[in-house]
Amino acid sequence: MALEPANVEKRKIGAHAQRTLDRAREISRRGSALLAAPARLRGTVERRAEALAVRAIRSRLAAIPVGDLTKLTAPGTGVPALEQAGYATVADLDDATDRRLLAVRGVARRTVQEVRKAIANLTDEVAAATRIELDPEARPEAETELLTALVAERAVRRAAEAVRGPLARYDRELDAHLPVAERAASRWRMFWIGRRRRERVMKAYLAVEAAADGMEARDLAAAIEAAEPLADLDAYRPEDVWREFEEDAAYYTTALANITGTDVADASALEDFVDPDQRRRVEATDLDVSHLRSTLREYQRFGAKYALQQRRAILGDEMGLGKTIQALAVCGHLASTGRRHSLVVCPASVHTNWMNEIRRHTTLRPFSLHGPHREEAGEEWLRDGGVAVTTYDTLHRLEFLDRAPHAELSAMIVDEAHFIKNPQAKRSEAVTELGDRAHTTIYLTGTPMENRVEEFRSLVSYLRPDLADRIEAGGAIAGAQVFRRLVAPVYLRRNQEDVLAELPERIDVEDWVQLADPARYRAEVKAGNLMGMRLAASAVAGSEKLERLAELVEESTGEGHKVVVFTYFLEVLEAVGHKLGDLVAGTIDGSVPPRARQRLITGFARTERPAVLLAQIEAGGVGMNIQSASVVVICEPQWKPSTEDQAIARAHRMGQSRRVQVHRLLAKDSIDERIREVQEGKELLFDHYARTSEADRLDDDRVPVEDRALEAERLRLGIE
Numbered sequence: 001m002a003l004e005p006a007n008v009e010k011r012k013i014g015a016h017a018q019r020t021l022d023r024a025r026e027i028s029r030r031g032s033a034l035l036a037a038p039a040r041l042r043g044t045v046e047r048r049a050e051a052l053a054v055r056a057i058r059s060r061l062a063a064i065p066v067g068d069l070t071k072l073t074a075p076g077t078g079v080p081a082l083e084q085a086g087y088a089t090v091a092d093l094d095d096a097t098d099r100r101l102l103a104v105r106g107v108a109r110r111t112v113q114e115v116r117k118a119i120a121n122l123t124d125e126v127a128a129a130t131r132i133e134l135d136p137e138a139r140p141e142a143e144t145e146l147l148t149a150l151v152a153e154r155a156v157r158r159a160a161e162a163v164r165g166p167l168a169r170y171d172r173e174l175d176a177h178l179p180v181a182e183r184a185a186s187r188w189r190m191f192w193i194g195r196r197r198r199e200r201v202m203k204a205y206l207a208v209e210a211a212a213d214g215m216e217a218r219d220l221a222a223a224i225e226a227a228e229p230l231a232d233l234d235a236y237r238p239e240d241v242w243r244e245f246e247e248d249a250a251y252y253t254t255a256l257a258n259i260t261g262t263d264v265a266d267a268s269a270l271e272d273f274v275d276p277d278q279r280r281r282v283e284a285t286d287l288d289v290s291h292l293r294s295t296l297r298e299y300q301r302f303g304a305k306y307a308l309q310q311r312r313a314i315l316g317d318e319m320g321l322g323k324t325i326q327a328l329a330v331c332g333h334l335a336s337t338g339r340r341h342s343l344v345v346c347p348a349s350v351h352t353n354w355m356n357e358i359r360r361h362t363t364l365r366p367f368s369l370h371g372p373h374r375e376e377a378g379e380e381w382l383r384d385g386g387v388a389v390t391t392y393d394t395l396h397r398l399e400f401l402d403r404a405p406h407a408e409l410s411a412m413i414v415d416e417a418h419f420i421k422n423p424q425a426k427r428s429e430a431v432t433e434l435g436d437r438a439h440t441t442i443y444l445t446g447t448p449m450e451n452r453v454e455e456f457r458s459l460v461s462y463l464r465p466d467l468a469d470r471i472e473a474g475g476a477i478a479g480a481q482v483f484r485r486l487v488a489p490v491y492l493r494r495n496q497e498d499v500l501a502e503l504p505e506r507i508d509v510e511d512w513v514q515l516a517d518p519a520r521y522r523a524e525v526k527a528g529n530l531m532g533m534r535l536a537a538s539a540v541a542g543s544e545k546l547e548r549l550a551e552l553v554e555e556s557t558g559e560g561h562k563v564v565v566f567t568y569f570l571e572v573l574e575a576v577g578h579k580l581g582d583l584v585a586g587t588i589d590g591s592v593p594p595r596a597r598q599r600l601i602t603g604f605a606r607t608e609r610p611a612v613l614l615a616q617i618e619a620g621g622v623g624m625n626i627q628s629a630s631v632v633v634i635c636e637p638q639w640k641p642s643t644e645d646q647a648i649a650r651a652h653r654m655g656q657s658r659r660v661q662v663h664r665l666l667a668k669d670s671i672d673e674r675i676r677e678v679q680e681g682k683e684l685l686f687d688h689y690a691r692t693s694e695a696d697r698l699d700d701d702r703v704p705v706e707d708r709a710l711e712a713e714r715l716r717l718g719i720e
Helices: 005-012 015-061 066-071 079-084 090-095 098-102 109-129 141-185 187-191 195-213 215-231 238-247 249-260 262-267 276-284 298-310 323-336 348-361 374-384 399-403 426-435 453-463 465-474 480-486 496-502 518-526 530-536 544-558 570-583 594-606 641-649 671-679 693-699 705-717
Strands: 312-315 341-346 366-368 386-391 411-414 440-444 506-513 563-567 584-588 612-616 631-634 660-667
Touching: 015 090, 015 109, 015 141, 015 195, 015 215, 015 249, 066 079, 066 090, 066 109, 079 109, 090 109, 098 109, 141 195, 141 215, 141 238, 141 249, 195 215, 238 249, 249 262, 249 506, 276 298, 298 312, 298 323, 298 440, 312 323, 312 453, 323 341, 323 348, 323 411, 323 440, 341 348, 341 426, 348 366, 348 386, 348 506, 348 544, 366 374, 374 386, 374 399, 411 426, 426 453, 440 453, 453 465, 506 544, 518 530, 518 705, 530 671, 530 705, 544 563, 544 570, 544 631, 544 660, 563 570, 570 584, 570 612, 584 594, 594 612, 631 641, 641 660, 660 671, 671 705
Parallel strands: 312 440, 341 386, 341 411, 366 386, 411 440, 506 660, 563 612, 563 631, 584 612, 631 660
Antiparallel strands: none
């Protein structure tokens, strides 16, 4: 039964009421401070980034000879006189006062004015081109301080978002009652007001007290208290923030560009081939990112908006630029508008990867429409909404879709769209029929379509038949840029060079696949054959890893990239060599002498055609310079991260002119997962099993890590 104001008035008013009101206000004050903390930390990021940029600009000016200013000033200005007087670089001149410059023989005031103007223009140009790139190897102090602010901003923003809703409800309750309840803090004021007014005050006070002492307020206060230390920059250890960066470099690179505004500058010239009116419509399109866990780069935002605005589109960005997250951004936006059913159709080799990417980048629920439980999963997807993932060969066999011909389909994402280039194929018919039902349909392909006009025309005919004839007539004879303008209403493609300043120097991608032969793998586990387990999970003949590798190579070489493939196993080298055929420029294993290795690498570097170099990781991963390759594929994880790092470093070196893409092929439900846990310093199978006596050996440091990983797999598979 609720307390009547008269029964509680004497013990509640005065000092007791003041303490309660102060406590109620304190929760609100601290919550508001937490919500404001991300903006404050972004300001810190901006200031620290600006300081780094100033140093970088200064360093660049110090490398430009004074003589270069003759190109930026009028003839006879007197720049040679300054050079002869000992001013070696533009930075030297920038440091000098006008008085010192005028003291040089042959230098007039006009010379100083011209030089100052030229230096200002040059500084602006250098500043516009300057981008901060964090170096996880050198880890300089200023970059560590900048990264600390970025890590803190992310952590605090997440914590702030978690309390935003509860705090808003709490503040509404306080705002409704606090102005009246404040009188309860003064016995004197309560004494001089009438009974009815006193009752209103006490009723308001009791509401404030209930709000401040309620379970939700206690949870809110605890969440705020737990989050407040996250805003303390001194609490972060350098090794921890750099580990954060290495685990999610793409996020921090993007966040830095977003906060400093360099992403907008870099994006301004990206879509020059898009009609200005079309571009304005795209940029004016709303994009709700509330369902995204990751931050989009500016060109990725444009890509997602483009797909939403066009509704029937081919996203053809070069591999490594994030077509997947752009497509998922579209799914997330549509979900926020009530369109909750998105479908991904992809090759079987990337099915698992799509499931992982949905979980990683979005809050949307993934459903696998592949395998024996696809019908049950499909019915659940229709009921609850989310992102369903199926394969080309499964799509036409999904019976639940036939039973629901009018079911909503928000977005249809068709990955590796060249799989449906043949209009007569059953898979093509299934995709196009379902695509006609979708609100938005996006085809993804990294293959440069201007080189495959007929294939491209087929894809366009599914989405925009009105454009297909124009493509046939015009072709790509006039060149890639003209071709891209012609097809801009349906096709958006950006190359690495377009967005180079927005990309990290190294792009790491995990490509997860399913085991092709679980029975063979289980037999190796039962036999305790660790090497056999690793081999069964690698890119052997008939495996999904080998299929995914072939797809990566096809896309990479189609883009003009050279590829180096690393593996521990000779059997994998043989299988990959057989699969790729003439694309293989050479194979390096332990039997190849050093001089012969160098000849292979030199030949690989000099060949003008896209090519693939195969290497045993312990033979080709050390002491070789393979920087002509811009794509690295590692077929299975290695026990020591340093082994992979050394191999990657063969391509990712000073002098590498393109961003290096690193693809790690990983098999679900296999020893690959255990090795990744070891690499990341995680407890083996921590996410799979509670502490049990049988699992004690998994974390016993006296037991070799390989034996612990084997034990973990035996435990997971229920093998005694």
